[in-house]
Amino acid sequence: MEKLPVAELDFSKLDGLITVVTQASETGEVLMQAYANREALELTLSSGYAHYWSRSRRKLWKKGESSGNVQKINRILVDCDADALIYQVQQKGPACHTGAANCFFRELAKDKK
Amino acid sequence: MEKLPVAELDFSKLDGLITVVTQASETGEVLMQAYANREALELTLSSGYAHYWSRSRRKLWKKGESSGNVQKINRILVDCDADALIYQVQQKGPACHTGAANCFFRELAKDKK
Numbered sequence: 001m002e003k004l005p006v007a008e009l010d011f012s013k014l015d016g017l018i019t020v021v022t023q024a025s026e027t028g029e030v031l032m033q034a035y036a037n038r039e040a041l042e043l044t045l046s047s048g049y050a051h052y053w054s055r056s057r058r059k060l061w062k063k064g065e066s067s068g069n070v071q072k073i074n075r076i077l078v079d080c081d082a083d084a085l086i087y088q089v090q091q092k093g094p095a096c097h098t099g100a101a102n103c104f105f106r107e108l109a110k111d112k113k
Numbered sequence: 114m115e116k117l118p119v120a121e122l123d124f125s126k127l128d129g130l131i132t133v134v135t136q137a138s139e140t141g142e143v144l145m146q147a148y149a150n151r152e153a154l155e156l157t158l159s160s161g162y163a164h165y166w167s168r169s170r171r172k173l174w175k176k177g178e179s180s181g182n183v184q185k186i187n188r189i190l191v192d193c194d195a196d197a198l199i200y201q202v203q204q205k206g207p208a209c210h211t212g213a214a215n216c217f218f219r220e221l222a223k224d225k226k
Contacts, residue, residue: 003222021134021143028141030134033197045223077217080209084146086217096193104190104199109116110158 004078006045011038017053019084022063024091024102025074031095032103036085048073050087069093117191119158124151130166132197135176137204137215138187144208145216149198161186163200182206 009018017035024031036044040051040060050063050071064070071089078085096103122131130148137144149157153164153173163176163184177183184202191198209216 002219004219005222005224007224009221019132019146021146023141023143028136028143030136030141030143030199033132033134033192045221076221078219078221079146079216080211080213080218081216084216085221086143098193100193103192103194103197105193106115106117106191108122108158108189108191108198109118111118111120 004082006041009038009041009078009082014083017055020052020087021084022050022071022087022089022095025088026090029102030104031071031089031091031101041085044073044076044087050089064092067093067097069095071095117195119154122151122154122191122195127196130168133165133200134197135163135184135200135202135208138201139203142215143217144184144202144204144214154198157186157189157200163202177205180206180210182208184208 016037020034020036022031034052035055037053040053043051050073052061052063054061070092073087073089075088076085094101129150133147133149135144147165148168150166153166156164163186165174165176167174183205186200186202188201189198207214
């Protein structure tokens, strides 16, 4: 698989944040969607565990730092226009803060006419 | 699975755009990441084919409208805080405009020291 060095991500063009889709390596299940700034991404690469930037709390965040439900990184993929990543992970415990296995536990329904 | 009506998505809180992760229903493969505004989402639901809002071209966009590589919707999932969707689709042809099967064909590599 072709490699892209982190230095080639243009965070200035991304307003400092890249979109992250987090996926269970084993099952392909999409666990959550979040954001990373350069620091979160560098910590993810150096520690081997998923870090994000929380837009609501305006802080760096290691997934599972309080719950213990950490995400061990297997691989990080980058898309064609380098504005989205996939963290492929081994998830410990449930991924969602609600206790659900992943954050996508609802189906969107058409509005009733 | 619990249902959330479209009317409960708060597009004003989302600056008009919701993040969409597009996933192949059969394999779990993440195909691409894009955005939808309310109109794109309503067209997706009414037509059964994936529509998006292109931020770069500033226009509504039916995936595959020129290439023929359309995405037939099987199911749309919504996340815990209702700011991201998964379009689960049957992809016709390659998903990426580069001709790759999906947009995530590169692996992120650590910078050389």
